[in-house]
Amino acid sequence: MTHEIKVFAPxxxxxxxxxxxxxxxxxxxxxxxVIVRMTSTPGVKITxxxxxxxxxxxxxxxxxxxxxxxxxxxxxxxxxxxxxQLIKKMPLxxxxxxxxxxxxxxxxxxxxxxxHPLSPKDLIPFAMEAERVACGAAxxxxxxxxxxxxxxxxxxxxxxxxxxISIPIQIYVTILHPxxxxxxxxxxxxxxxxxxLRQMIQQTGNASGLIAGxxxxxxxxxxxxxxxxxxxxxxxxxxxGFFEMKQAALNAGALGCSISxxxxxxxxxxxxxxxxxxxxxxxVKACRLHNTExxxxxxxxxxxxxxxx
Amino acid sequence: MTHEIKVFAPxxxxxxxxxxxxxxxxxxxxxxxVIVRMTSTPGVKITxxxxxxxxxxxxxxxxxxxxxxxxxxxxxxxxxxxxxQLIKKMPLxxxxxxxxxxxxxxxxxxxxxxxHPLSPKDLIPFAMEAERVACGAAxxxxxxxxxxxxxxxxxxxxxxxxxxISIPIQIYVTILHPxxxxxxxxxxxxxxxxxxLRQMIQQTGNASGLIAGxxxxxxxxxxxxxxxxxxxxxxxxxxxGFFEMKQAALNAGALGCSISxxxxxxxxxxxxxxxxxxxxxxxVKACRLHNTExxxxxxxxxxxxxxxx
Numbered sequence: 054m055t056h057e058i059k060v061f062a063p064x065x066x067x068x069x070x071x072x073x074x075x076x077x078x079x080x081x082x083x084x085x086x087v088i089v090r091m092t093s094t095p096g097v098k099i100t101x102x103x104x105x106x107x108x109x110x111x112x113x114x115x116x117x118x119x120x121x122x123x124x125x126x127x128x129x130x131x132x133x134x135x136x137x138q139l140i141k142k143m144p145l146x147x148x149x150x151x152x153x154x155x156x157x158x159x160x161x162x163x164x165x166x167x168x169h170p171l172s173p174k175d176l177i178p179f180a181m182e183a184e185r186v187a188c189g190a191a192x193x194x195x196x197x198x199x200x201x202x203x204x205x206x207x208x209x210x211x212x213x214x215x216x217x218i219s220i221p222i223q224i225y226v227t228i229l230h231p232x233x234x235x236x237x238x239x240x241x242x243x244x245x246x247x248x249x250l251r252q253m254i255q256q257t258g259n260a261s262g263l264i265a266g267x268x269x270x271x272x273x274x275x276x277x278x279x280x281x282x283x284x285x286x287x288x289x290x291x292x293x294g295f296f297e298m299k300q301a302a303l304n305a306g307a308l309g310c311s312i313s314x315x316x317x318x319x320x321x322x323x324x325x326x327x328x329x330x331x332x333x334x335x336x337v338k339a340c341r342l343h344n345t346e347x348x349x350x351x352x353x354x355x356x357x358x359x360x361x362x
Numbered sequence: 363m364t365h366e367i368k369v370f371a372p373x374x375x376x377x378x379x380x381x382x383x384x385x386x387x388x389x390x391x392x393x394x395x396v397i398v399r400m401t402s403t404p405g406v407k408i409t410x411x412x413x414x415x416x417x418x419x420x421x422x423x424x425x426x427x428x429x430x431x432x433x434x435x436x437x438x439x440x441x442x443x444x445x446x447q448l449i450k451k452m453p454l455x456x457x458x459x460x461x462x463x464x465x466x467x468x469x470x471x472x473x474x475x476x477x478h479p480l481s482p483k484d485l486i487p488f489a490m491e492a493e494r495v496a497c498g499a500a501x502x503x504x505x506x507x508x509x510x511x512x513x514x515x516x517x518x519x520x521x522x523x524x525x526x527i528s529i530p531i532q533i534y535v536t537i538l539h540p541x542x543x544x545x546x547x548x549x550x551x552x553x554x555x556x557x558x559l560r561q562m563i564q565q566t567g568n569a570s571g572l573i574a575g576x577x578x579x580x581x582x583x584x585x586x587x588x589x590x591x592x593x594x595x596x597x598x599x600x601x602x603g604f605f606e607m608k609q610a611a612l613n614a615g616a617l618g619c620s621i622s623x624x625x626x627x628x629x630x631x632x633x634x635x636x637x638x639x640x641x642x643x644x645x646v647k648a649c650r651l652h653n654t655e656x657x658x659x660x661x662x663x664x665x666x667x668x669x670x671x
Contacts, residue, residue, distance in 0.1 A: 216583060253565060254383045
């Protein structure tokens with residue numbers, strides 16, 4: 054048995070517009086890396102963290118990279134020790150699934166060191182429990198795509214039912230990360246507990262249309278379906294200049310543009326790298342009009358989940 | 363130009379469980395027939411109706427078979443006359459899209475007599491206007507599948523965006539029609555104007571799952587997705603014995619079972635004729651426990667829309 058392994062897990066875009074809590078997609082980059090070592094002394098330790106500007110806890114009960122592993126070892130009833138070095142290579146609090154990437158990377162690494170007793174899909178619940186520590190709720194819309202790659206539908210949470218949506222065309226993602234802070238509590242409190250029946254009809258129509266468009270490789274249908282009438286109108290208030298940045302993306306040819314997860318990042322989809330880059334440039338211009346610093350990431354939707362490095 | 367034509371248009375199942383107002387599917391049988399004749403005297407007339415027990419109006423402003431044609435001729439600015447004989451071969455007020463089948467058959471027939479100036483998809487708005495006369499709202503979830511056949515998604519009503527969902531496997535439909543009357547107004551009033559965010563998440567998840575299951579030909583996913591947490595719990599109260607009939611269908615192997623349109627009919631899906639028949643028999647037994655007379659129809663999901671006879 055190998056005792057040490059290095060694993061990468063990707064950043065992810067949750068919700069993807071019309072799929073609040075049920076859609077997520079994985080990028081190729083950026084993402085997090087972990088170096089995981091098995092030891093004979095039981096217990097899970099975070100031995101070091103780099104790239105987090107000191108923001109993350111070394112306490113294994115509070116760090117998602119450790120929590121997912123604690124849950125996995127408990128499930129498998131394995132009494133070995135695990136030491137985790139966490140190398141953050143993506144921004145925290147950006148709406149790109151930073152906590153999910155760490156949780157996915159480490160649980161994938163330990164499962165690999167144990168010779169893959171579980172499938173990547175089976176690992177999702179352990180990473181979800183880590184999300185509960187990070188954001189108070191066991192969401193799957195970041196950890197599921199982080200572990201499986203590509204585009205996923207979480208059809209149901211109870212019981213958990215994760216469906217991989219294969220896309221016959223290559224879709225590129227432009228991420229604009231405005232460097233502002235959105236508190237998860239604010240992003241949640243701004244939502245309303247009820248939606249109108251009319252909104253539900255529109256949202257089910259668009260969600261169904263997006264799934265059909267992705268499976269059929271129909272870019273026009275994907276574009277028409279990338280409309281969120283429920284969440285975006287509320288959460289966009291927390292992002293200064295949101296509609297200017299979105300309009301800049303659409304003017305530059307994006308298939309659609311909305312908030313990544315609970316923000317503040319925006320995602321925009323397109324059909325080529327060059328278009329994705331052009332979209333990014335135009336979004337940056339719009340962002341700077343609001344005197345907000347921002348970073349841009351360009352990536353295809355990934356075709357695979359975590360990678361052993 | 364041929365001056366007379368006979369056309370069949372099929373019964374349809376609207377909503378299909380989780381797709382309130384946005385999903386519909388067409389049966390092969392039953393359906394309605396029209397004999398349509400072009401004349402040189404402008405005006406649209408219903409010359410006879412059979413099979414309706416005298417319930418339908420001969421007034422062209424009040425009969426959907428005429429209203430759809432009036433709208434089409436007005437759009438095309440054609441001053442010819444049209445005489446329509448309507449042959450009802452399916453029950454009225456059953457939740458199987460009776461008014462839509464008549465509207466679709468006649469508008470399809472006139473378009474055919476005019477040498478197909480419009481595509482079947484283009485005909486949908488004219489038949490929708492007829493639905494407004496019949497039930498007070500311009501729904502598309504019966505007329506769209508009646509005109510296109512198969513399974514359709516109405517992604518959006520404004521603008522109208524109808525997406526055909528091709529299904530690589532053959533799916534059979536069992537219809538149980540309990541002979542009770544549900545007033546459309548009651549079926550609408552029993553709905554709540556708002557749904558919880560949680561219900562919306564479940565409904566978008568199931569609607570997305572059903573579309574993925576149909577496109578991928580994944581019967582298990584179709585089955586898991588055929589759950590309506592919003593409409594069925596309310597409208598089922600109007601159908602005595604609904605849950606016993608649904609359970610009988612599921613026990614007999616149905617992939618799923620719910621209310622067809624606004625009821626009172628139930629639909630159940632399965633993968634073979636023999637299973638569809640067995641499901642029908644078991645549903646009838648459950649229905650009769652409530653001293654309700656009922657009819658059963660068995661049909662594959664159609665592969666085409668109206669047929670010239």
